[in-house]
Structures are given as structure tokens and as C-alpha cells.
Amino acid sequence: MLDALGDPTRRVILETLRTGGPCSVGVLAERVPVSRPAISQHLKVLGAVGLVRHESRGTRNIYRVHQAGLGELRSWLDQFWGDTLQAYADHVRRTEEERK
Template sequence: MDEVAGAIADPVRREILLLLRDEPLSAGQLAGRFPISRPAVSRHLRVLREAGLVRDTAEGRRRVYTLVTAPLDELAGWLGRLRRPAGWQHRLDALETEVYRTRRERHTADRQHPPQKETA
């Protein structure tokens, strides 16, 4: 998980992953989309490959990269635990339902029995 987190810490690498989400791309196609040198893009691709986030295959003289999302699952699970302790979402949903039900009942009661004006 640490290697995956380190790999996606860089904005260029995150952008590469987003580009590969839609379709496999060659190293040259990826390099053409960034204002950095081809060797710099190659270094980013190596980090992503070592973290298991991309896979490369040879097609003639080109290297074609595809996204591999499985390594993100463990990280996503850990990040999900930061949001709320297990079971809290269900409790908060139930509380929200109860608040709306109580408001609706009060609104209905107010329309059926409007407050009487006091006379002096």
C-alpha cells in the first residue's frame, strides 16, 4: 500500500493513470501529452509499473501501457476507514430520516391546528 500511495503522490503520475483509464497508450503517446521530457515520462511510468499500477506490453518497437486498478483496492479500503467508523453511516441515515419525519409531523400539525390569536 505504501508503494501505491507513493506512486500516486505525484500529479504527473496521477494524470497518467487518468489517461490510461480510457485506453491503453504507448509511452510516446503519453509523453506527447506532458510538457516534460520523454525520459521524465519514462521514469514516471517505471514508478507506476513497479507499484503494479500499470502493465506494459511490447507491440513492435513500442511499449503500450494499460492501467491496473487492483493495487488501488487496498488503499481505497484504508481511505474508506478514515471517513467514518463502520456502522455510523447507517445510524446517521436513520437519524436523518427521523429528523425529516418529525419536521413533517410538526408541519402537518401546524396546518391542522393553527395557533389561536389571543384577545385582550
């Protein structure tokens, strides 16, 4: 998931799909300064983690961003956020008890 978003070109692809709406692989290859096979590989990675979904329209595959992937990331972030605050509060309490 975060591994997928770690790559800059993958983020560019996502951004292109986001602002430009769903489109085919060839069109993506035109808009992103990278060869078409590279786009395919990145789309494969993005699809594996649920950030993108594709739909066959004749010979061409239309890709679009998938909200479920973003939702997963969001829930992960929320949990991380809450747990961090909790752990920090615990740590402060523990430290103050040691100070006594």
C-alpha cells in the same frame, strides 16, 4: 503506493491512461507536458506499485492502468475507514469511563 500517487504528473499520466485508454510511451509524452524519459521513469514507479502494466508490441510498449493496484488501495482505504471508526468508538467509551 500512496507515494506513487503523491506526484501530480503521475496522476496526470494515470488520468490520461484512464480516459484515453492504453497507449504507448511516445503518445503519452505528447499528451503530457513532460519529456519522454520522465514519462518512462514515472511509468516505472507506477508499475512497481502495481498501478500500471505494460505489454510489448513490436518496438513500442503499450501501457495500461492495472485494476489490481486500485483494488489494493481500495481495500487499504476500507480497512483504514473501519479501524478509524472502531478506534474512535473505543476512545469515546474510554473517555466517558474516565469521566465517571
